[in-house]
Amino acid sequence: MKLDLTEIAKTIGMHAEATIDEPCPPDMGLECESNVHGKVKLTNTGTLLVLSGEVIADVKLECGRCLVDFAAPLKAEIEEQFRLEHVGDAVGVFPLEEEDENTLLVNNNLLDVDELIRQNLLLVLPIRPLCDEDCAGLCPTCGENLNTAKCECPPPKVDSPFSVLADLLDDETEA
Numbered sequence: 001m002k003l004d005l006t007e008i009a010k011t012i013g014m015h016a017e018a019t020i021d022e023p024c025p026p027d028m029g030l031e032c033e034s035n036v037h038g039k040v041k042l043t044n045t046g047t048l049l050v051l052s053g054e055v056i057a058d059v060k061l062e063c064g065r066c067l068v069d070f071a072a073p074l075k076a077e078i079e080e081q082f083r084l085e086h087v088g089d090a091v092g093v094f095p096l097e098e099e100d101e102n103t104l105l106v107n108n109n110l111l112d113v114d115e116l117i118r119q120n121l122l123l124v125l126p127i128r129p130l131c132d133e134d135c136a137g138l139c140p141t142c143g144e145n146l147n148t149a150k151c152e153c154p155p156p157k158v159d160s161p162f163s164v165l166a167d168l169l170d171d172e173t174e175a
């Protein structure tokens with residue numbers, strides 16, 4: 001979806017609202033279980049176009065412990081600012097800085113809503129998603145999912161400074 005900013009760009013003090021109900025942007029690298037929902041507010045302050053709002057999507061994530069896919073809601077707060085500048089008779093919307101990521105967001109006074117969703121949802125993507133805070137994970141020996149089954153493997157050897165010390169002592173007694 002592209003949002004035409006021409007009208008709000010030329011009207012100082014104007015507010016506008018847009019409702020977002022869009023399929024997941026295909027280039028986001030995430031599978032969504034539902035449409036992306038949200039709302040953005042736009043305000044023309046005279047020199048800036050201020051955009052604020054939020055987007056919510058149910059995305060499919062893989063648990064970092066048991067590797068099972070699960071759906072989780074991702075919610076991103078959006079705060080963006082763009083520069084308003086007169087270009088002849090019209091007013092153009094530009095990124096605050098040229099090398100800013102926002103250069104991808106506006107072009108010819110059109111706001112790329114897909115790109116807005118993509119950038120902001122990726123920011124709140126958990127680094128190591130967990131299907132549950134208490135996920136028991138996989139057995140490091142046999143790979144069994146310990147959330148749904150028990151296995152007969154002995155508990156893994158714990159690496160502690162004392163086990164290293166014990167190895168050293170073993171070496172000395174052998175020598």
Ligand SMILES: [Zn+2]
Binds near residue numbers: 065066067068130136
């Ligand atoms: Zn898990």
Ligand SMILES: [Zn+2]
Binds near residue numbers: 139141153
């Ligand atoms: Zn096991």
